[in-house]
Amino acid sequence: MQPERGERRVTKGMAGSPSSFESIRSWVVEHKLRTVGCLWLSGIGSSIAYNWSRPNMKTSVKIIHARLHAQALTLAALAGAAVVEYYDHQSKPRSNGDAGSGSRRRSQPRGDGQGVVEGLKCELCFKMCHKSKIKLAALVGITLSVLSLFVHLFVANYSVGDFIQYKLREDYLYPVGHKLRHRRLWGPVSSLEVLQPYAKPRSFYPVPGQQNGFIYAKISGGFEKIRSSICDLVAIARLLNATLVIPEIQQSVRSKGISPKFRSFSYLYDEEQFIASLSDDVIVVKSLPKDLKEARKKTKFPTVSPKASTSPSFYTREVLPKLKQSKVMRILVSDGGCLQPILPSNMDEYQRLRCRVAFHALQFRSEIQALGNQMVERLRGTGGPYLSYHPGFVRDTLAFHGCAELFQDVHTELIQYTRKQLIKQGTVDEDLVVDSFARKTNGSCPLIPEEVGLLLRAMGYPPNTIIYLAGSETFGGQRILVPLRAMYTNLVDRTSLCTKKELSNLIGPEYPLPSNLPQPPPVKSEKQLIEEWKKAGPRPRPLPPPPARPFYQHEKEGWYGWIAETDTEPDPSSMDIRKQAHRLLWDALDYYVSVEADAFFPGFNNDGSGWPDFSSLVMGHRSYQTASGVTYRPNRKTLVGLLSSMHDNLYHPTHNWTVLVRDHLNKSLGVDGFIAEAESSKTASFLSHPFPECSCRTSKSSDTPGHVMSRSGKLLYGNEEECPEWMVRGLAMASQKATGAKDEDVEEGELLEDDNETDGQSDSDNGNRSDTNRSMEQDEEMDPDD
Incomplete structure (x- = not known):
């Protein structure tokens, strides 16, 4: 019995003093989940850093690369965890096997402690064998992970070319190359670069x-x-x-x-x-x-x-x-x-x-300029350009031209009521009821926002284009803007760019208006109640109806406060007059943002009423400030004809129709549109086309047309004076600096075009098919009938 107790003491002493290998093993077993998580996160980080450093790779492909790298490194981490788990299982004492081996050891002769020494030798040999198995398993796991990683990289790199090719076939009408397409959409217009402001x-x-x-x-x-x-x-x-x-x-x-x-x-x-x-x-x-x-x-x-x-x-x-x-x-x-x-x-x-x-x-006060600058910075916060669009849906203008039937329900009644008042004042010398669709075919009614969205889409503006909606009044409300917002989700206005506090600071402190809440009826005395009781009819009499619901101030403001109750519009209230003053500030902000925009599209300019309109003033200011800027001068009569010809397939237009629209709008940007605008709008407002009096020409080229005269014999284009030498030298220095800054971008665009030259020569039928499929997918979201 003595040797057995001695053996137990020796065995406990060996187990109670763990070696360094045992401490490492126990720490790995205890923290194996944390180790696997760290390896997985490091794999994600390294793969993302590797893939996002490649500029020509599409975002979806980068995500695939990141996932593949993470899976490969996770496989290595799981292999290591499995080895650790196996070793942990093998190192635990087994109930049956251990007992049997102990009995075998106890059955051996234990003279002089020889059995204890032989048992320790066997245990050390067993540990050494297991250490070699761990190294072998770890080596095999790492090798498999590296091979898997190389396979994933080869497959992903091989598939990148297909993604880039599909992206380049997105617009089959413009040549390959994002830089060239950007210049076509956002300018400058080379034919008008010679005109400079000089007043x-x-x-x-x-x-x-x-x-x-x-x-x-x-x-x-x-x-x-x-x-x-x-x-x-x-x-x-x-x-x-x-x-x-x-x-x-x-x-x-x-x-x-x-x-x-x-x-x-x-x-x-x-x-x-x-x-x-x-x-x-x-x-x-x-x-x-x-x-x-x-x-x-x-x-x-x-x-x-x-x-x-x-x-x-x-x-x-x-x-x-x-x-x-x-x-x-x-x-x-x-x-x-x-x-x-x-x-x-x-x-x-x-x-x-x-x-x-x-x-x-005429410079706006500092508060308007400061807020306008902030709005322009926010619109260009992503680093890209933006387009300004003024619908021109003003109630008085629509009534003057008789465009009531283009609307529905109560809006038609409101326009007809205003037209009736204009006839009484002598401003309109026509019948009350006219054919609105014939007026629109003639170009006398504005383009609706849905049509403008289709035209911009035909020009090639992507769905993520930022469009600023100008105008303090858009008759018809948000309902008429739904189709345009479905095509271009980045449609913003001053309310979405500015906070309520910023707009209230622009207005300044105002005195509160007197309350116009409904007054309760006066309290009747007891004598009056008795007299009413005596004069009442026979008894029993029915109970009087309950008092009517009171109408509050916000229910009486605007046209909806009277259109359902009376046939005549009441005089404007104090709040209505104050809102008219506020509209001046909103128009000033919109004017500032529209003049600074990278492109401008008018919905209803040069309406023929003889009054200056917002869009014409913006176009004149933009033309004076930068004649080569992208300012569309569309002919509404021509565009309405094109839209009518594709009335049944506006969301799936043909290739020829798209080419016709682009040809017309591109011509409106250049000299042709410049001359047409001078003939139509200058007779109504000089500020809408201040040429040639307020401009000069930097050089005389052979492509410059001769003197273009109006029907009344007035000079419209072609006789501008030459700019002074100091202006020419300043423009030359500025152009040299700009050219040096753009050389790198041009080389990059040319390389991109050369690398994808084969894609530009692809079959047009495939391009048409992909464009049609893409249009059908977009149409499911932007159907105005939904």
């Missing part, structure tokens, strides 16, 4: 001296009418040699409780900038002298209300004598202007003065 005086232009009197004006109307009228007033003040008092903007003056921080002219524009910019042209003051203010209140000064087509001779013959006599002349402007757009050829300096006012002196 400085050309001839003798003296500084104003002795003045004949003061002119103060009140301007009514929307944003576009205000801007055009201010330019005409400055030209009239120069013509009459008068001092101009900063005009009053009635939309902001008559609004009650508007912010006292911004009033009248300063509600939109910077007064100090306006006065300083015109110091060499016209003397501008903020208000009349004190002695003349009192007489103004008593209306002692003569008043004139000119139309937008008033000639300069009217002012020199009729207004100038009265101005010299009374020293003050009041002008009421409500027609969007007070001087005819096209002036005689000897008055070109007055046309350039209009340009200096519109494009240099």
Whole structure:
């Protein structure tokens, strides 16, 4: 019995003092799951870093690579975990086998501790054999993982070419190469790069001296009418040699409780900038002298209300004598202007003065410019360009042209009601009911947003194009924008780009309006109740009906507050007048963002009403600032004809139809569209096409067309003066810097085209088939009938 107890003591002593190998084994067994997780995460990280460092690989292929690498490294980690698990299982004491071996050892002679020594030798040999098996298994696992990794890399790299080829066949009408396609969609237009803005005086232009009197004006109307009228007033003040008092903007003056921080002219524009910019042209003051203010209140000064087509001779013959006599002349402007757009050829300096006012002196106040810059930065935050689109869906304009039948339900009634009022005022000299579809075929109605989306898609603009929706009023609401938003999900406006706090800061602090909540009926006295009881009918009488539900202020605002109750539109409330003032600010923001846009598409410009419209002013400003910019000048009559020809397959157009649309819109960007716009819009608003008076040409090329004259004999294009030498040198230096910066991009685009030359020569039928399939897939999401 003694040797057995000694043997137990020796065995316990050996187990109680673990070796370094035993401690490592126990730590690996305890933390094997954590080890496998670390290996898997390291595999994911290394594979992603490897794949995302390859610029020509598609995102989906990169994800496949990452998964394959992770699987390969995970396989190695699992192999190691399996080996550790096997060793752990083998190293545990077994109940049956261990007992048998112990009995065998105990059956051996134990004289002098010889049995204990032999048992320890056997255990050491067993551990050494298992260590060699672990190394062998780990080596086999790592080898298999490396082979699997190489196989995955070979298969993935071999499949990359197919993905790139499929991507390049996305648009079969444009040549291969993203750079070239980008230039076609976003410009610049090479045929108009020679035109540069130049509105400085050309001839003798003296500084104003002795003045004949003061002119103060009140301007009514929307944003576009205000801007055009201010330019005409400055030209009239120069013509009459008068001092101009900063005009009053009635939309902001008559609004009650508007912010006292911004009033009248300063509600939109910077007064100090306006006065300083015109110091060499016209003397501008903020208000009349004190002695003349009192007489103004008593209306002692003569008043004139000119139309937008008033000639300069009217002012020199009729207004100038009265101005010299009374020293003050009041002008009421409500027609969007007070001087005819096209002036005689000897008055070109007055046309350039209009340009200096519109494009240099009329600067928005700092708050509008700051918020406008933020909006432009947010639109270009992804590093790409954006397109601005103005639908032109204004209720008064739609009523003027008789486009009521293009809408449904209550919107048609609202347009017809407005048209009826225009007929009573004498603005419209036509029947109340007209054929709206015939008007649209003639180009007298705007393109609906769905049609604009189809045209942009035909031009090749991808679905992720950022489109800014301009305009403070879009008659028809969000319902009419649903098809366009389905085609281009990145359709944004000021409400989605700016926070409510930013917009409220732009408005400024305003006084609260008086509450217009429904007042409860007066409480009747006991005597009145008794008298009513006596005068009532026989008993028993039915209970009176319950009181009607009260109507709150928000239910009375807008057209939906009266259209279902009365046949006449009530006078605008205080809130309606305040909202009209706010629309001036929203139009100012949209104007700023549209002028700075990389491309502009008008929905309803040059409508033929004779009033200046928002889109035409934006197009004129963009043409003056950068004539080579992408500014579409579409012919609505031509586009409506093309859309009608494919009415049944608009979402699956033919190749020929797409080519016709692209040919028309591309021509509208160049000289052809430039001349057509001059013939149609300049007669209504000079600011919509300030050429050739406010421009110069950097060089005379053989491709330049000759003098293009209008039907009335006015010069439209081709006789621009050459730019001064200092401007030519500055443009040359700027172009050299730009060319040096673009060389790398051009080489990259050429390499991309050369590498995929075989794809550009692929069968067009396959391209048509893939394009049709892609259109059918998109059509399931953008069907307007859903």
